[in-house]
Each structure stands twice: as C-alpha cells, then as structure tokens.
Amino acid sequence: MHFTPWRTVRGRLVLAALLVELVMLAILVGNSLRLLHEAMGEQAREQAEQIAPVLSAALVAPLAQYDYATVQAILNESQAIRGIDYLAVTDAVGAIVATSGWPVGKPLPPVDARFSLDDDDNPPRYDLALPIKLAGQSLGTLQFGLDLKRIVIARKNLLTQGVLIAISELLLSAGLLTLLGLLITRQLSLLTAASLNVAQGQLTPAPVPEGQDDVGRLGAAFNVMSRAIAERVEQLTRANEETARIAASLQDRTEQLNAIFDLSPDGFVSFDAQHHVKYASPAFFRMTGLKSGDIVGLDEAVFSARLAKVCLDAADFPGLAALKIELAASGPTGNSEAGKPARAQRRLLIELSGPGNHVLEVSLRLSQAQTVSQILYFREVTHETEVDRMKSEFLSHAAHELRTPMASIYGYAEILMSQRFSEDEQEEFLAIIHRQCGLMVAIINELLDLARIDDRRGKDFKFSSIDAGQLVRDVIADFGIPAGQQAVVLDTPAQPCWVHADAGKLMQAVRNILSNAYKYSPSGGEVAISVDPVNAHANASVGICVKDHGLGMTSEQTARVFERFYRVDTSGNIPGTGLGMSIVKEIMELHGGQVEIQSRLGAGTSVTLWLTPASASL
Amino acid sequence: MRCMRWILAVLLLLPALALAATAAATPFRIGVAPHSSARVIIEMYQPLRLHLEQVLQRPVEIVTAPDFTEFARRAMAQDYDIAITTGHQARLLQTDARYLTLLTYQADFKAVALVAAKSRYREPKDLAGSTVIGLSASSLVTLWGQHWLLRNAVGNATLQYVSASDSVGQLLLKGEGSAGFMSLANFQNLPKPVRDQLRVLAESLPMAGRVYVLNARHAKQHAGILAALWAFAETPQAKQYFAKHQLGGYRALEARELIELDPYANEVRLVLKPAK
Numbered sequence: 076m077h078f079t080p081w082r083t084v085r086g087r088l089v090l091a092a093l094l095v096e097l098v099m100l101a102i103l104v105g106n107s108l109r110l111l112h113e114a115m116g117e118q119a120r121e122q123a124e125q126i127a128p129v130l131s132a133a134l135v136a137p138l139a140q141y142d143y144a145t146v147q148a149i150l151n152e153s154q155a156i157r158g159i160d161y162l163a164v165t166d167a168v169g170a171i172v173a174t175s176g177w178p179v180g181k182p183l184p185p186v187d188a189r190f191s192l193d194d195d196d197n198p199p200r201y202d203l204a205l206p207i208k209l210a211g212q213s214l215g216t217l218q219f220g221l222d223l224k225r226i227v228i229a230r231k232n233l234l235t236q237g238v239l240i241a242i243s244e245l246l247l248s249a250g251l252l253t254l255l256g257l258l259i260t261r262q263l264s265l266l267t268a269a270s271l272n273v274a275q276g277q278l279t280p281a282p283v284p285e286g287q288d289d290v291g292r293l294g295a296a297f298n299v300m301s302r303a304i305a306e307r308v309e310q311l312t313r314a315n316e317e318t319a320r321i322a323a324s325l326q327d328r329t330e331q332l333n334a335i336f337d338l339s340p341d342g343f344v345s346f347d348a349q350h351h352v353k354y355a356s357p358a359f360f361r362m363t364g365l366k367s368g369d370i371v372g373l374d375e376a377v378f379s380a381r382l383a384k385v386c387l388d389a390a391d392f393p394g395l396a397a398l399k400i401e402l403a404a405s406g407p408t409g410n411s412e413a414g415k416p417a418r419a420q421r422r423l424l425i426e427l428s429g430p431g432n433h434v435l436e437v438s439l440r441l442s443q444a445q446t447v448s449q450i451l452y453f454r455e456v457t458h459e460t461e462v463d464r465m466k467s468e469f470l471s472h473a474a475h476e477l478r479t480p481m482a483s484i485y486g487y488a489e490i491l492m493s494q495r496f497s498e499d500e501q502e503e504f505l506a507i508i509h510r511q512c513g514l515m516v517a518i519i520n521e522l523l524d525l526a527r528i529d530d531r532r533g534k535d536f537k538f539s540s541i542d543a544g545q546l547v548r549d550v551i552a553d554f555g556i557p558a559g560q561q562a563v564v565l566d567t568p569a570q571p572c573w574v575h576a577d578a579g580k581l582m583q584a585v586r587n588i589l590s591n592a593y594k595y596s597p598s599g600g601e602v603a604i605s606v607d608p609v610n611a612h613a614n615a616s617v618g619i620c621v622k623d624h625g626l627g628m629t630s631e632q633t634a635r636v637f638e639r640f641y642r643v644d645t646s647g648n649i650p651g652t653g654l655g656m657s658i659v660k661e662i663m664e665l666h667g668g669q670v671e672i673q674s675r676l677g678a679g680t681s682v683t684l685w686l687t688p689a690s691a692s693l
Numbered sequence: 694m695r696c697m698r699w700i701l702a703v704l705l706l707l708p709a710l711a712l713a714a715t716a717a718a719t720p721f722r723i724g725v726a727p728h729s730s731a732r733v734i735i736e737m738y739q740p741l742r743l744h745l746e747q748v749l750q751r752p753v754e755i756v757t758a759p760d761f762t763e764f765a766r767r768a769m770a771q772d773y774d775i776a777i778t779t780g781h782q783a784r785l786l787q788t789d790a791r792y793l794t795l796l797t798y799q800a801d802f803k804a805v806a807l808v809a810a811k812s813r814y815r816e817p818k819d820l821a822g823s824t825v826i827g828l829s830a831s832s833l834v835t836l837w838g839q840h841w842l843l844r845n846a847v848g849n850a851t852l853q854y855v856s857a858s859d860s861v862g863q864l865l866l867k868g869e870g871s872a873g874f875m876s877l878a879n880f881q882n883l884p885k886p887v888r889d890q891l892r893v894l895a896e897s898l899p900m901a902g903r904v905y906v907l908n909a910r911h912a913k914q915h916a917g918i919l920a921a922l923w924a925f926a927e928t929p930q931a932k933q934y935f936a937k938h939q940l941g942g943y944r945a946l947e948a949r950e951l952i953e954l955d956p957y958a959n960e961v962r963l964v965l966k967p968a969k
Contacts, residue, residue, distance in 0.1 A: 136731035141767070142759045167720055167754055209732060210739040212755060 085256035085263075092252050093245055100244060104237035111233055115226040116190035119201050122158060122221060127205045130217055134164060134207050138214040143172045150175035160200050160220040167213050183218055192227055199223035262290045266297055278305045342435070342453035350375045350448055359453055364429045387432065391425040395451070398423070398439040424456065434460045472640035476518055476652060480511035514650065521654040524583070525639070528661045536665060540689035541578050542571035543617050544606045550585045551604065557593050566605035573689035574617045576666055581686075584662045587655040588621045588682045594649050595680065596625030607683075616688035624679035633674050659684070720752040721745065724773030726764050726782065727757045728832075728876065728903070730857055737938060738777075740930035748921040760856065761831035765961050768792075774908050775918070779833035780901025780950060781957030789962065793912060794951065795905035795919050799941030802902020803877040804834035806841060806895040809865050814872060814894065817845035823871030824851045826861050831964050836957045837897050838874030862887045876902065878939065901950040
C-alpha cells in the first residue's frame, strides 16, 4: 500500500503550512494593491486639486472675455503637463469651446464618480470635471483626464512581481518544509511501512529504529507490539490448524454418519434442545413419504400429529409425550445409569397408510447432549411382521388340516373301544382310520417337503442333465391311475429333451400336477401329458404340460392356487392337502423355471412346467 | 367651432412657448467693456447679475472681451443683450446696431494723460517723437488721448497699446513710454505708491463713460429692464456697489451726451471696418 503524499502527516503539515503562507501572501499582495490603489488615487486627486485651481484661474479671464483662442492656448500648454491625457472646456451652457488631447467633435467621456483603476477606459484614465466660477457666476466647466497608464502598469508590475515572489516563496517553503518534514518524520515513515507490512500479512517485520524521543519510544513500542503479535499469530495458527484438523475429522465423521444414515434402512428423527425437529434421515422420509420441509422445525407435538396423520390408524402412534411418559414409567430399565441415554422398552409398531403399508417399529431415545434432546428411531418391520403373520396363518392352516383326519381317527378309535361292532363294521371303521392316517402322513410328508425346501433353498438339489421325455415316462410308469379313470395320454418326442434338473424333485412336481389332474376330473375325462420341444417358449426351452378336462378354475381360484393349504374344492369330497401346488412352485423356482396355468371353469386345466434346456444351462 | 378655435390658438402659441422655453434656458448676456481686468469686471457686476436673474427669472451672465475693439465687434454682432460700454461705443451701437439707451452712472467719466512725476515731460510738446501708451485703439481714453495729442500738435508720437491701466502706470514708471492714457477713475484706483509717482499732465471734460444700452431684440422689455435697473439702484447691494467703485448711482442719459461722442464713434467704426 502506498499513501498519496497529502494523506501523510508530513504531507498534510506541508499543505497546511503552504495554505497559511498562501493566504498570508495573498493578503500581502492584495493589501499592497489596495494601498497602491489608494495612494495612487489620492495622488491623482491631489494632482487634480493642484491642477484645477491653476487652470481655473487661468481660464476665468478668457472665458469671461469669450477669448476661446486664449482658452485653447491655455489648454494646449497645460496638456503638456505630465499625467494629463486631455483637457476640455465647455461654456456655461455646456458647449465645448476648446479641447486639447481630445478629438474635435467627439463627445467628452463621462466623468468618473470616483477614482478607479478598473474602469473600461482605454487608455486607463481618471475623468474629472470642475466648474469654472467667479464670484458665483458659472463661466464654464473644465474637464480633464488624468492618465492612469503609469499607475495601471505599476499595479500590474506590482501584481506580477508579487505573484512571482509569492510563487517563489511557496516553492522555497514547500521544499524547506518537505525537507524538514522528512527529517522529522522519517522514523514515522519507517513505522508506517512496517505497519503496512504487518497489515499485509508480514507479521515479523524488521525492527524499526528506536530512540529516547517520542517517535523513538513509539518505535520501541511498535517492536514490542509486533513481536507480541507474531507470537499470538503463531499460537492462533497452531490453534487454527488444530481446529481445521478437528473440523476435517468432524467432516469425515459427518460424512460417514451421513453415509450411514443414507444407507441405513432405519430412520431417525432428532430434536434440538427446544424439542423441535432438527434432522431426519433419508430412510425416515422414504418410509413415511413425508418431506423435509413438512417436519423440520416443528415442535414435538405438531410433529407427533403430523406422523399420526400418515398412520393407517392415527391411534397407533400415541405421540412423543406419551412415549416419554412411558419411558419415565419404565424406571431403572429405561435409564439405569446417570448420563446414559434413556431408551423406551415397549415395542411400538405403526402401520403407515401409504403405498406398501409399511410397518415401522418406533422407539424413543433421550439424549443428554446439549444440541440433541431426543432421537426417535424407526425400523422397517413390514417383512418381519408379514412373515410372522404368514407363520401364524400357516400353523393355523396346518393344525386345521391335521385336526380333520385326527378327529375322524379319534372318533372311530373311541367308538371301537367303547362298543362292539361286527367285523365288517370294524373293518370299515379301521379302513377309515387307516385312510385318515394315510392322509395325515401325506400332509406331514408334504409339510416336511415344503419345510425342507424352504430351509435348504435348493442346496440339497442334485442337478444333472435329464431327458424330460424319459422322466415323464418314468412318472407315468410309477403313477397309480385312480380306479375308473383313463390312462394318461402321453406325447413325448422321439429325441431326448435334455433339461438341467434334479430328477427326484422334478418327478415330484410332475407327479403332483398329474395327481391334481385326475383328482379334479371326477367325471373321468382325458388326462394328457406332453413334452414340448425346444423353442416352444421364449424363456424356457422345454415344457412339460399336463392337461385335463375336469372341473377347471375361475381366474380368482387360479390366482390363489399356489397359496399354501389353498384348495379349490371346498366341499371336502376331493382329497388333498392344499400343499401340492406350493411344492411345485417352490421346486420350479429353485430350478429357475416357471409354472404356467391355463384354466377355464368347467372346461379343464392345463399346467406347464417350463425348464431350462441342459445345453443352455451349461 | 369653439373647439377648433382653441386648437388653432394652441397651435399658434406652441412656437411662442418653445421660443420662450429656449429663451429661458439661454443666459441673458451682459457685455461689459474691458475697462479693467476680466476678473475685476466679473466680480464688480455680480450684484447687478444676481438682481437681474431674480427679476428676469432666467440666468444672467457677465461677459467681457479681450479688448475694446473686440468688444465693439461682438456688440455689433448682437452678442450682448445689454452692453455696458463707453459712450462713444454706445453711440456706435445705437446708430449702427440699433441698441437702445438705458442709463449711465452719476459719476463723471474723465480721461487723463499721465506722465511719470519725475519725468521731463511737463508740456504736451515734450511728448513729440516719444512713445505714448494707450489701452486700445477703440477705447475712449485712448481716442481722447489721440485727439488730445492732435489738438496739442504733438508730432511723431508713437502709440503703444497695452491691456490694462496698471500696465500703463508701470510702463510709465519704467520709462517705457513718455505718457499714458487712462480714465480718471482707474488712475484713482491705482496703488498709492504708483499713483504718487505719476503726474496728471491733462484731464478731459466729463464724458459719458459707461453707458447701458439694450439690444433691440429686447425692445419690448425696455421699460421693464430699465425699471429693474432703477430698482437695483435702490438695493443695499447696489448702494454698496456704487460706493465701492465711486460711481454715485445711476442717472438718466441725455441724448446729446452720446451725440457729442460721434467723432470717437466714427473712429471705432473705422477700426471695425474690414480692410479692403
């Protein structure tokens, strides 16, 4: 930084001194001009007063005699007097009777009321008029002009020389004052430069000169100050670096937390010390469908109302106040150690009204931190609750299915033990018991199959290349055609159709759909099984199709046919466990295949198992 | 018709009114023959000027001329409204310029021939072949002196003209001239040391010395102006004026007084006559 000269103390002192000197010189020159003006004016008036009586006396007689030639002669002689520019005499009525130094016929100039050097006269002139009287009789008027050229030139010379002298004086003074200023304030300049260096960031400037006078003591104080500043700056720099490191660490941690929050399936809502919503994790917004602007800044009561509003049943979420009461009531289990965050123990589930019917587990955690008063925690438990529900439903169905044959077995066994029946009757009852036991065994076996499939998820499957046509023929060979039913119409290609499959599981699947075809064809009807060649389906190359002409199904029944324990026949006349198609579906999914069902009520059903060709799977 | 008369009257009066206005602005000029210096003449006639200004209600100025000849020439040229001059010029103005006589002073006007008291000139004949000094070729005293020299058969006298009576006395005392002519009144007004060194060689009979004549353009005001002059004579300023200058007051002028001066008037007429 560079200061302009007039912004320095030295510059301002010089300017002030020069200004004072300029004013004084202006006053001096102006006063000189004024005195000159006054003196010259006085001199002119005196000259006029000296000239006028003489001329007047000389002119009285010729004027009284109308001797204008003499008047003219007097004027001509008088005009030779130095300083008189012109002379003119007018008679008593104002007519010009004689002039000298003034053109004949030209009107006389107006008389000056006062002496002035600045009139427009050219040449400069002081015009005077004096009446010529004798004994009270006006004989005429004498007008003459005093030549002021010399006075004007003298004034001009005075002004010019005065200005030149003033300029010279100002220049000399400026130089002298600048030199004196430099001598006096050179240490201040060094001090200023050092201060500017400090201001520009150079905090360890070279020491400035010190001394015993004021400026020297100021320099010493500056040196002490600059050293202290350097030390403080070093400390601040270290502290700043530490702060930056901490900030970076915090930033890193914040980014980690943000990443965790972003990736976490669980949602969090934190509240500040005033119990207003401060932050909510992305998972919370995904779960609830709420927006950041909807909740951030709300106090806990309004937030509770807003959250309850998105619940399927608003009563599911009692609100933060109720949670805190419950937390407080939980006592030592909730907050056993002083200074540790408290956490609600009761599991609170809310079901949201949005798409997917999310079920969230809500818990509250109180915080001892100054900026966070409490954190509301949300965990997605939709699948978990659905599994629980399905398990309960499955157990209920299984118990129901098992209870039916068990009730029959229990009833007949009780009758046989309490009464005596004929052998035929006993055989009949035992046959019923046997059949019901067989049904129970079948149910239990299928349950075990399904459980094993669910548990192992295909890990116990032994895949290999199998000829689908041969596999179908083997199933038919072992399949017992129900009594009174037609044999299976088989349609397999002459060439092997290799598929990648577990032979036992695939045979179980084919057997299940073949069994269903006969069971749901109570009036007989043809049951056909065929193996479709490659390219019969877009995704699966080989299809094993079982087609009957039995009862058929509605579209609603078709949609539910893979549900466990679902049975199209609700009369109980058609035996079955309701697990067969579930097992088929699980097997086909573990094979990477699909099950396709086409059915029309009263017209029959067609079930196709689509499998991946062995060559394609390899 | 009556209106037309008024308009006609106003139209006729307008030039007269304009003339009157011009006259009022133009000073009433009183020319006094240069019997003394211009300064003395101006101062001497101020009481009369002031009185006439008051009576006439217009500016009045006292003027004179460098010499008697020039005065006569200007008077003849009608330059003056009133001329106060010697009797012979008054006669000339009366006859040749139609001036009207007004009055004159009671004091007698006499011309004297002076010589230095210690000079050798005791008789007129002693002046023969010498230089005599006169005021002006047209002045009454000079003309009387010339006539006196002629009557006394003074031969070969050379006449020298000067401008003032004082000069005549001084020149005589210095021996620059043998004799000099001036009025008796002027002689009596000379400083006593000068007067004591002079001697009156001859003295004229009383003559009309200073006669007031009025320019003919003021003929209608003749009576009024004459009355004003008589009225002035009764004022204290006039009495003081008469006493100071030993004039005795005004008196009426008799016609014969000017007629007697015809010879001198003729001399002036000849002087004024343009040379051919």
